[in-house]
Amino acid sequence: MRNYESEADKYFARDLTQRERAIFEGAITLGALYHQFIGVPVSRDPRILEALKSCMEACMSLQPYKEKVEVKIRSDMITGEKKHPFDYETLKGKHLDVKVTSKYGGARAVLRMRYIPELDYTLMYVESITEEPSE
Amino acid sequence: MRNYESEADKYFARDLTQRERAIFEGAITLGALYHQFIGVPVSRDPRILEALKSCMEACMSLQPYKEKVEVKIRSDMITGEKKHPFDYETLKGKHLDVKVTSKYGGARAVLRMRYIPELDYTLMYVESITEEPSE
Amino acid sequence: MRNYESEADKYFARDLTQRERAIFEGAITLGALYHQFIGVPVSRDPRILEALKSCMEACMSLQPYKEKVEVKIRSDMITGEKKHPFDYETLKGKHLDVKVTSKYGGARAVLRMRYIPELDYTLMYVESITEEPSE
Amino acid sequence: MRNYESEADKYFARDLTQRERAIFEGAITLGALYHQFIGVPVSRDPRILEALKSCMEACMSLQPYKEKVEVKIRSDMITGEKKHPFDYETLKGKHLDVKVTSKYGGARAVLRMRYIPELDYTLMYVESITEEPSE
Numbered sequence: 001m002r003n004y005e006s007e008a009d010k011y012f013a014r015d016l017t018q019r020e021r022a023i024f025e026g027a028i029t030l031g032a033l034y035h036q037f038i039g040v041p042v043s044r045d046p047r048i049l050e051a052l053k054s055c056m057e058a059c060m061s062l063q064p065y066k067e068k069v070e071v072k073i074r075s076d077m078i079t080g081e082k083k084h085p086f087d088y089e090t091l092k093g094k095h096l097d098v099k100v101t102s103k104y105g106g107a108r109a110v111l112r113m114r115y116i117p118e119l120d121y122t123l124m125y126v127e128s129i130t131e132e133p134s135e
Numbered sequence: 136m137r138n139y140e141s142e143a144d145k146y147f148a149r150d151l152t153q154r155e156r157a158i159f160e161g162a163i164t165l166g167a168l169y170h171q172f173i174g175v176p177v178s179r180d181p182r183i184l185e186a187l188k189s190c191m192e193a194c195m196s197l198q199p200y201k202e203k204v205e206v207k208i209r210s211d212m213i214t215g216e217k218k219h220p221f222d223y224e225t226l227k228g229k230h231l232d233v234k235v236t237s238k239y240g241g242a243r244a245v246l247r248m249r250y251i252p253e254l255d256y257t258l259m260y261v262e263s264i265t266e267e268p269s270e
Numbered sequence: 271m272r273n274y275e276s277e278a279d280k281y282f283a284r285d286l287t288q289r290e291r292a293i294f295e296g297a298i299t300l301g302a303l304y305h306q307f308i309g310v311p312v313s314r315d316p317r318i319l320e321a322l323k324s325c326m327e328a329c330m331s332l333q334p335y336k337e338k339v340e341v342k343i344r345s346d347m348i349t350g351e352k353k354h355p356f357d358y359e360t361l362k363g364k365h366l367d368v369k370v371t372s373k374y375g376g377a378r379a380v381l382r383m384r385y386i387p388e389l390d391y392t393l394m395y396v397e398s399i400t401e402e403p404s405e
Numbered sequence: 406m407r408n409y410e411s412e413a414d415k416y417f418a419r420d421l422t423q424r425e426r427a428i429f430e431g432a433i434t435l436g437a438l439y440h441q442f443i444g445v446p447v448s449r450d451p452r453i454l455e456a457l458k459s460c461m462e463a464c465m466s467l468q469p470y471k472e473k474v475e476v477k478i479r480s481d482m483i484t485g486e487k488k489h490p491f492d493y494e495t496l497k498g499k500h501l502d503v504k505v506t507s508k509y510g511g512a513r514a515v516l517r518m519r520y521i522p523e524l525d526y527t528l529m530y531v532e533s534i535t536e537e538p539s540e
Contacts, residue, residue: 004219004524011521011530020428020531024516027429028529031436038309038360040171040190041197048193055175055190058183062176064220084139085199086391090308093360111429116416119409121356124433125416126425139389146386146395155293155396159381162294163394166301173444173495221526225443228495246294251281254274256491259298260281261290274489310441310460311467318463325445325460328453332446334490354409355469 018107019129025065026102026111030124033060033069033098034113042073042095043080043088049073052091056098065102072097074115093122106132153242154264160200161237161246165259168195168204168233169248177208177230178215178223184208187226191233200237207232209250228257241267288377289399295335296372296381300394303330303339303368304383312343312365313350313358319343322361326368335372342367344385363392376402423512424534430470431507431516435529438465438474438503439518447478447500448485448493454478457496461503470507477502479520498527511537 012021037056042048053071060069074095080088094115102109110127147156172191177183188206195204209230215223229250237244245262282291307326312318323341330339344365350358364385372379380397417426442461447453458476465474479500485493499520507514515532 004221008221008521008524008526008528008530011517011528011532013531013533015534016531020425020534023425024428024432024529024531027432028436031433031438032440033436035309035437035441036175039305041194043197048197051186051189051193054186058186059176062178062183062215062217062223080197082197086139086143086389086393088197090363092362112416116413119356119413121413123356123413123416124429125413126418126421126429127416128418129420129425143386143389143391143393143395146382146393146397148396148398150399151396155290155399158290158294159297159394159396162297163301166298166303167305168301169305170302170444171305174440221524221528225498227497247281251278254278254491256278258278258281258491259294260278261283261286261294262281263283264285264290274491278491306445311464313467318467321456321459321463324456328456329446332448332453332485332487332493350467352467356409356413358467 018105019109019131021104022065022102022107022109023111023126023129025063025104026100026109027124029060029063029066029069029100029102030098030111030113032063034093034096034122038091038093040091041088042078042091043082044075044078045082046075049075065104066100067103067108068099068101070099096122099127153240154244154266156239157200157237157242157244158246158261158264160198160239161235161244162259164195164198164201164204164235164237165233165246165248167198169228169231169257173226173228175226176223177213177226178217179210179213180217181210184210200239201235202238202243203234203236205234231257234262288375289379289401291374292335292372292377292379293381293396293399295333295374296370296379297394299330299333299336299339299370299372300368300381300383302333304363304366304392308361308363310361311358312348312361313352314345314348315352316345319345335374336370337373337378338369338371340369366392369397378402423510424514424536426509427470427507427512427514428516428531428534430468430509431505431514432529434465434468434471434474434505434507435503435516435518437468439498439501439527443496443498445496446493447483447496448487449480449483450487451480454480470509471505472508472513473504473506475504501527504532
């Protein structure tokens with residue numbers, strides 16, 4: 001049977017560690033999620049936020065080597081209530097708190113994206129990396 | 136109480152009809168939906184397609200003067216089954232069959248977007264417009 | 271020779287006027303431009319803003335029945351100067367002032383998108399429509 | 406003077422190496438570039454492709470710790486020539502050949518995204534990593 005994983009691995013630098021690969025795969029998903037979904041119309045309605053969260057988690061988990069994608073939408077930072085036609089917002093980085101867990105071989109990386117008020121910036125960062133004896 | 140609708144109306148051409156306004160509002164949503172969601176990772180998994188559909192319908196309905204946004208995702212045109220890490224696709228126009236119903240005053244427009252094989256193009260078009268005596 | 275235009279026209283409602291079609295085509299581009307480009311990294315650097323403006327104008331003009339797409343980016347509303355790694359912004363609706371001119375048959379529609387402070391909303395609207403005797 | 410870099414660094418895992426950080430920062434940009442620009446209307450017209458390339462390079466270089474972003478658009482894989490209103494395409498992964506060079510401390514990572522026909526997949530991968538004595 002064809003081994004797509006080892007075919008893809010041939011393109012990667014020889015000296016790449018499993019930790020580095022896990023970080024690489026997770027970081028792609030952080031950048032992808034932000035730039036795919038920023039701009040989506042949102043309001044405070046919990047059903048709408050739940051639908052958006054489910055979509056982001058389900059779809060972004062399809063990317064390679066994802067173990068888990070967890071999205072919290074900060075409804076406290078959304079003011080739109082659809083009381084009139086223009087009373088809604090579009091999704092911004094500050095609305096998101098995302099945790100991506102990626103796994104490659106024995107390495108697992110937990111990556112995060114959330115708004116940091118002191119920096120006035122939606123920071124993407126590596127929260128932790130763990131290694132287990134690879135199979 | 137503040138009337139946001141009439142405040143916004145002041146920016147529109149004086150001679151615009153209600154039919155034209157309904158078409159205008161609906162067409163924005165067709166263009167917006169395509170360019171917001173094209174590129175989202177998808178597979179044939181019905182739970183993933185359902186999550187994406189629900190998100191598109193819920194979020195895009197927030198745009199002004201939308202009565203209904205209905206999305207069908209053509210899973211028959213999606214081959215990814217996630218049997219290996221790279222076995223998924225990204226959403227394309229040909230996967231979508233969208234119906235947007237917009238209403239302004241007494242005019243209701245039904246707009247559509249779907250892939251037309253003969254044109255090899257994801258066509259956006261006006262399916263029908265109806266008018267009732269405006270309130 | 272194949273007439274793609276009349277093939278596409280068959281999908282449109284019989285009673286659609288040329289004015290309505292011109293508005294429809296232009297409105298698609300307003301919605302598309304916003305939801306395609308919102309989230310792009312930007313700073314006050316004029317070369318960056320010029321590159322973004324040129325791209326938006328050139329690419330969005332490819333959509334059907336566009337006569338002209340004109341984009342102004344409000345650099346006065348952008349604060350990022352790249353004095354440190356996080357000193358930039360992502361494109362938002364309030365940064366944009368867009369004019370789309372669409373033409374179908376003898377009808378020409380001028381559509382606009384810009385931030386309206388009183389509404390705290392990036393409004394898309396029909397600025398004017400003109401008709402000449404159709405060819 | 407405020408040091409934004411060290412403020413941001415505090416959020417990252419203690420045991421992260423400079424190589425890992427350089428890979429992390431570059432991978433974000435690969436994911437971001439794909440999901441921001443996929444769907445943009447394109448044709449074979451060299452002026453349009455040049456405008457899109459310049460925009461992607463200029464804007465994505467703003468993301469933190471980017472040394473260079475190089476984009477080639479594979480015009481040989483684009484068929485649209487705008488001979489009729491629907492004769493254009495929307496940007497797909499297979500049209501892109503992207504090289505991102507990111508640098509953090511003494512580590513420099515060269516990351517790549519391009520379509521691999523054997524995998525029928527637009528693969529993102531780490532091409533090389535080099536380290537110099539950090540300053």
